[in-house]
Amino acid sequence: MPVPNSYNASAEPAQDGYTPIPTAVYKSIINEAEIKDSKAGHQMVVLGYEIVSGKYAGTKSRYNYLSIGNPDNEKATKAMGRYNALFDAVKMERTGDTDHLLNKPFNCTWKGKMGEPNEAGDSYPEYMHFPTEKEVSPEAPAQQGVIANPAISEGDIPF
Secondary structure, eight states: OOOOTTOOTTOOOOOOOOOOOOSEEEEEEEEEEEEEEOTTSOEEEEEEEEEOSSTTTTOEEEEEEEOTTOSSHHHHHHHHHHHHHHHHHTTOOOOOOGGGGBTOOEEEEEEEEEOOOOTTSOOOEEEEEEEOOOOOOTTSOOOTTEEEOOOOOGGGSOO
């Protein structure tokens, strides 16, 4: 394929300036879900989340792992609890079938932080997610797509 006429080899690479979105409750879906084996051979659920409305619509978070087959029983129990909470959030029977979680809207708290730099020195936001029943509160700042902006403390996050 020919090089475009407007190609400039001396142009600096774009700086995307990745930053996490504000910690808040967003209308979200699970857009990817599969069960696979970890490198250690333990069964895990791999999930992708997406915000579906408002200012941050289209924001995605991929490769969220729930180690349901972890040999550490405490970690496996915690992961299974988080997995079951997702079925409850999308109002589906707890079947364990990842397909039942896909593309069903639910309220989800997103809590972001910048991840560790990769080999190229770039950092990207990492998110923790958990479903919630919290709704819009009158005190919540008006932000597009934010269902609620509760004062979320570490004690509110179940993992």
